[in-house]
Amino acid sequence: MANVNVRKLVKSFGDATVLRGIDVDVRDGEFLSLVGPSGCGKSTLLRMIAGLEPISAGDIVIDGKVVNGLAAKDRDIAMVFQNYALYPHMTVRENMSFALEMRGLSKAEIAASVASAAAILGLEALLDRYPRQMSGGQQQRVAMGRAIVRDPKVFLFDEPLSNLDAKLRVQMRTEIKDLHARLGSTIIYVTHDQLEAMTMADRIVVMRAGVIEQIGTPLDLYDRPGNSFVGSFIGSPAMNLVRCTVAGGDTGPVCVTAGNQILARLPVTKQVAAGATVDVGIRPEDLEVGASGPHAQVVVVEPTGPETQVTASLDGQIVRLVVKGRSSLNRGDKISLRTDSEKLHIFDAETGTRI
Amino acid sequence: MSENVDTDLPVAAIQSSALSKRAPRDPVSLIGTISLSLIAFAFAFPIAWAALTSLKSTSSVIATRYPLTVWSFFPPHPTLENYVFLFNELKLGRHLLNTAIASSGQVLLVVITSTLAGYAFARLRFPGREGLFALTLLTAFIPLEVILVPLYQVVSGMGLTSTYAALFLPFAAQPFGIYLMRQSFRQIPPELDDAARVDGAGTWRIFWRIAMPNVRPALATLVLIQFIWSWNAYLWPLVIMQDPDKQIVQVMLAGLKGSPNYSLDGPLFAGLTFVTVPLVVMAILLQRYYVRGLMTSGIR
């Protein structure tokens, strides 16, 4: 177990710079999740920490030691790959033994470690199978077994659940979280699925186009997104962003939509000059059908059982609201939207920064 | 244990369904069967003819030439005298051993050079990699006949004339082998290398423990092709091997054709028949692999 510090890390492939100065400190025993859209550089960052990709600039520090020049095999890190990367010509047992063999452990030590890792993951019955003889879920489990058998300083996961079906993914999410609690290990977990990050991580790093947008606990990011990108990336269904102009009202500044409707009062804590353009972020669960307020027209009604998701058009902008229980709304219905101005997130329309 | 996958099952199922389909034969497959039989016959006929002739005594080899009927092909009085003569008088065993030494050396060296170079071209990053590979491929277009004389000068300059090493050393690096191995190494997902590297393996161990076991079909193909090539070599051994005792079997057999004093046609056919045996054995032993090797390299 160890902490990992990434300092001003830069990565270029030829002319293309894919990481532009990444700073992250991963604490000992922490479950840190890297999220961001596809192509934002998550895998590249992970591979650099693993030692699989050379560093263009900056430092990677593991356990207080700069490892920039250290080969992957000497970093004592385990990695679980998206496609599992099990050795096809080896049985599960051999797959799990390989790393220990490379370290020169004795046969007895290897057998003991493999047995205990297999017991933790319930792999005992599969030990003599080849990867091609197992389902995707079993292969995934073996890939994790291959990582934990080594008791490494740090675990790296690169979208390990993205090839599983939805049900298995939810189950494995719980298992990995439980495993982390039991092993107390440092985990850096890459995913493009914000829900995975929200449910599993102690802290989340949100990345976009090679830069870190925000670092924080899941609820931090949810409650106080630092910019409109983080706001709309974290949370499902995504946060509504309504483009508004700030105007002076009878009881203080208000947000006015493109169709000249007053969306809500500007929260009193927010200092915005009248006439400024802002993006008003409203979580779908903070938006309600009310008796009065800006008018919108229902586009789609999607019942999920416990709640109903309603998509409506507000002056040409699509907004989503989540209504508890069943809804009697239909496509084409005119509704009024109500929201609590204290729950609004206000972002500068130009820079996206939280105001 | 419903997910207990038995990999042999689907193959067996396909085979049995193919068998059961055989009864009502449609015209297309009938034509296919007939043309395949004709091709098989065309290939098998000369070999079968040689094998049958090898069982004739030398006098009946000549006698059955005229008049030519279907029965000319069959030995009137089957005998093994040609084989006895071949092994006792012409020391076929000795020459077979020479060929075996040359072929083994050839196969072993080519396997080593092709896998190492193929892996480097497939996986290692170094400047000039693609250019070097293109140059390597170009050498495939230089026929042996063109470089025969300079090659002879080089090898004899090294003092290797009439040694076993001279039979295979000049052909230690084969562009075809390097190409074949490069292609199959490239089919291994790079994540396997990454996983092994993280697991603590260096380049050499990745090559040996991860890459090599996953190219076995291509390796079998390479072994077979090199073995056949070297087993059938003629021109170079004829030139470089001047010690008749160390000469390979093919050159020795060819010498029988021009025997000035009396006909050795019977022993010649016996020898020709006998030297095909190792090739057939080798092909049968390796067919499970090389068929798969050719198939997977086509599909992926």
Ligand SMILES: Nc1ncnc2c1ncn2[C@@H]1O[C@H](COP(=O)(O)OP(=O)(O)O)[C@@H](O)[C@H]1O
């Ligand atoms: N070996 C490489 N050579 C060139 N570009 C690369 C290479 N690996 C990744 N990239 C580029 O770097 C960017 C980030 O990739 P990646 O880290 O895989 O993103 P993510 O994992 O977040 O989806 C992408 O634009 C990708 O095309």
Ligand SMILES: [Mg+2]
């Ligand atoms: Mg990725």
